[in-house]
Amino acid sequence: MLEILHSGLYSSIQDLGRFEYRNYGVPVSGVMDEYHAKLANHILGNDENDAVLEMTLQGVSVCFHEATQIVICGAYLSPILNNQAVRLNVPLNVSKGDQLKFGKRNYGVRTYLAVKKGFQTEKILKSRSYYDAITPKSRIATGDFIPYQAHVKQIGSKANIALQKEIFINKEIHVYKGPEFDFLSKQQQEKLFNTEFSIGLNNRMAYQLHETIENECPSIITSAVLPGTIQLTPSGKLIVLMKDCQTTGGYPRILQLDQKSIIKLAQKHTRDKILFKKLSIL
Incomplete structure (x- = not known):
């Protein structure tokens, strides 16, 4: 079991x-940043769909109640294992009673903790992903216990996977034309691709x-x-739908992000800047 000593800001x-x-x-639903979640699982030899x-x-x-191996990937939130700073993207051995905590955010927004064989929470509709009204809760809480399988065999930590800095610093968001893109005038289309947009309110549902x-x-x-659909509201505001978005909507769908750009946007914070770059239809 993984005991949650402090739940953080929004953890699931x-x-x-x-x-x-x-x-x-x-x-x-599912992870907002598929690249780093899959990377963490791959480093541990897990299935890429194992829960993180x-x-x-x-x-x-958190406190680990059984020995296992872990990997932390994604945003750098200053991870500390038993009062010692640890690196991202490398496998770490933990023993019963070890404690992991995080400190100052250095870059990025979302980070992922993977354990050997994945977290073993209940599967609902073939997924362990938290989502309010589908699962009993939408986020973890202080005092929760998250099950995982004990794994005592230790593994080496020689892996050295380079940080994909582009995910965190690149402002270009690649998009395809949405179904209603041609409803826009030429002037509106030009403004769409020549404006540096800044991120406002955002969560797992939308930016x-x-x-x-x-x-x-x-x-x-x-x-x-x-996920990745960009809607244009009557007031002219752009809403980028993310992983917890609804399945239907009534606003014009003017753009659609590619998968890599969903990942990049998931690592952007309020007031960060983005630029839309149009892709050709495959």
Whole structure:
């Protein structure tokens, strides 16, 4: 068991999500940054879909009640194991009673803690991903116990995987044209790709952008949306849907992020700047 001594700001158990229930209105959910979650699992020899602990801006404080191996990947939140700073992207052996905590955020927004064979929380609709109204809770809380399988065989820590700095510092967000993109005038389209947008309110459901685009689009019937869909509201505000987004929406869908750009956006913070770069249809 992993005992949660302090839950951090917004921490939850996530795997790659639910993909077979959108027709019932069930969101995909899953890790916001698939690259670093998969990387953590790969370093441990886990299945890439094994559940990890996702932390946002502020890390947890935990106690391990069984020996295992762990990896931390993603944003640098100054991890400390038994009062000693540890590196990202390397396997670490932990013993019963060891404690892990996090400190100052240096870069990025989300970081991932993986354990050998993954966290063994309940599967609901073929996924362990927390989501309010699907799972009993949407985030972990201080005092929770998260199950995992004990693994006493120690592993070496010679891995040296380079940090993908582009994910954290690159402002370019690659997008495809959305179904209603051509509703925009040429001037609106040019403004869309020549404006440096700043991130406003954001969470696992959506990122709002501060700058606006004049909206003269006709209304549409409620239609399917996906993580990465960018909607244009009547007020001209842009909303980028993320992993916990709804399955349908009634605002024009003017752009669609590619998968790598969802990952980059998941590591951006309030007031960070982004630029949209249009991709050709494959």
